[in-house]
Amino acid sequence: MLTSRLIPRSLRQLAPRLPAARPRVPAPPPQPTRPLTTSTTLRASYRRFGDSPRAPVRIESRSSVPSQGIPLFGNSSNPILSRFRRPPAIVYVLLGGGGIYYILHLEQVERTGRWRFMDVSKATETEMGQQGFAEVMGEYRNRVLPKSHHTSRYVQSVVRRIVESNGLEAGPGGWETFVVADDETRNAFVLPGGKIFVFSGILPVAQDADGLAVILGHEIAHQVARHSAERMSSMKVLFALSLLLESLGIDVGISRVLLNLVMTLPNSRKNESEADYIGLQLANAACFDPRSATGLWQRMGAAEGGGGKKGGVNVDFLSTHPASGKRVEKVTDWAEEIIRDRPSSCGPLERQASAFKTASRGLW
Numbered sequence: 264m265l266t267s268r269l270i271p272r273s274l275r276q277l278a279p280r281l282p283a284a285r286p287r288v289p290a291p292p293p294q295p296t297r298p299l300t301t302s303t304t305l306r307a308s309y310r311r312f313g314d315s316p317r318a319p320v321r322i323e324s325r326s327s328v329p330s331q332g333i334p335l336f337g338n339s340s341n342p343i344l345s346r347f348r349r350p351p352a353i354v355y356v357l358l359g360g361g362g363i364y365y366i367l368h369l370e371q372v373e374r375t376g377r378w379r380f381m382d383v384s385k386a387t388e389t390e391m392g393q394q395g396f397a398e399v400m401g402e403y404r405n406r407v408l409p410k411s412h413h414t415s416r417y418v419q420s421v422v423r424r425i426v427e428s429n430g431l432e433a434g435p436g437g438w439e440t441f442v443v444a445d446d447e448t449r450n451a452f453v454l455p456g457g458k459i460f461v462f463s464g465i466l467p468v469a470q471d472a473d474g475l476a477v478i479l480g481h482e483i484a485h486q487v488a489r490h491s492a493e494r495m496s497s498m499k500v501l502f503a504l505s506l507l508l509e510s511l512g513i514d515v516g517i518s519r520v521l522l523n524l525v526m527t528l529p530n531s532r533k534n535e536s537e538a539d540y541i542g543l544q545l546a547n548a549a550c551f552d553p554r555s556a557t558g559l560w561q562r563m564g565a566a567e568g569g570g571g572k573k574g575g576v577n578v579d580f581l582s583t584h585p586a587s588g589k590r591v592e593k594v595t596d597w598a599e600e601i602i603r604d605r606p607s608s609c610g611p612l613e614r615q616a617s618a619f620k621t622a623s624r625g626l627w
Contacts, residue, residue, distance in 0.1 A: 354510060361503060368496075372488055374541050377533075380500060383492040389434045391491065392455030399460060408442045408463075415442045418461050421475050421551075425483060428549040428606075433457025433486075449566055453482040455491050468566055474559045476551035480542030488541060490534045539594055543601050550609035553598040560591045 368382040400407075408415045419440045425431070426438050434456030441460050448462040459482070469475040485491065543553040 354507070357507070365500070372537065374488070374544065375537055377537065379493055379496075381489070381493060381496050382499065383495045385489075385492075388455045388489065388492040388495075391495075392434065392458065395454045396456070396458045399454070399458075403441075403443045403445075403460075406444045408444050412442070414463060414466070415440070417472075418442050418475070418479075421472055421479055422459060422483075424549040424551075425476060425480055425545050429545050431483065431487060431545075449563075451478050451482055453486045455486060455489075457486065459483070468562050469559065470562070471555070473546070473552045473555035474562075476546040476549060477542060477553065477556045477559050480545040480549075480551075481538050482542075483545060484538040484541035485534070487545075488534070488537060490538065493534070494531075536590075536593065539590070540597055543594065543597055547601050547605055550606065552612050553601050554595075556594040556598055557591060560594060564591075 364382075365380055368380055369378055370381050371378055410416075410419075422438065422440050426433075431438070436456065436458075438457040438459065441458070443460060443462045445462045446464045449465045449468055450462040451460065451465050453459050459479070461479070465478065466475070469478055539556075543556060547553045
């Protein structure tokens, strides 16, 4: 065995020096792992312009978020939903008072039995009609035919038969008929208070007295059923609902859209169907043939397709009275039902008289 004495000194300097042996230390016991919290703070390995040199970066751990769902109501960070769930006490008071007021002002339409909300007096309705009358006359005064004109007398005779046969009452001034000389306008309407306007352009669509009676009966029915006052009452309800939505903070413009629709469209489909039915009753009681409504609405549909000029007022006949196949079917069924109650005092129908004249070759 060689010893250090036998190894030259130069070789001993080149040999690597090994570290001295150290005593073995037992490994430390494993430390318990810390539970992962909802967020872990790390030092940023880089920083953006403007960041602090030692700004920590917070990384949210999605695995630690409890799966309990997001509350839809009562969330303090969303005041709209929070207020919707817990409205103030005044809202309950207004709702209760409004509900009682609504119920106390319910009434039935006399000729159909339909329930509706009505809180507009007849005096207010008449005043509204007077304002509308002034506006219409200011626009069409120069084109109104004289009372002595043959077209005016023809229209007045149909109106008189409908009013007198049904015992209809109008406002303080009574029923008045005005014929506007405008062959391009197919329009007819009745203002609250009994002011009737008929444009000459609708007479070819009516063709005869029976067709004109259906048109006038429809328009007079709106006045008899007080549809204009009903629309004003409905607008109040919609306005109150819009205020309620705004007080709850959840108004998204729906209330304003509804108000605009009600103000823009003077008649609703429900009112139109009701006016069709009542108008046929009025025409039948005046000894006109309600079955002429079928051909009338068919011709009206053809006139709509022809692009006729509309009237200059908000009660344009075509725009507020949509003609459709479904409407023709309804008036046809109603006419067959209503004509069974034709007054016995009425003479033969025009169709029967025409057939008799044809058979007798005009001897009678």
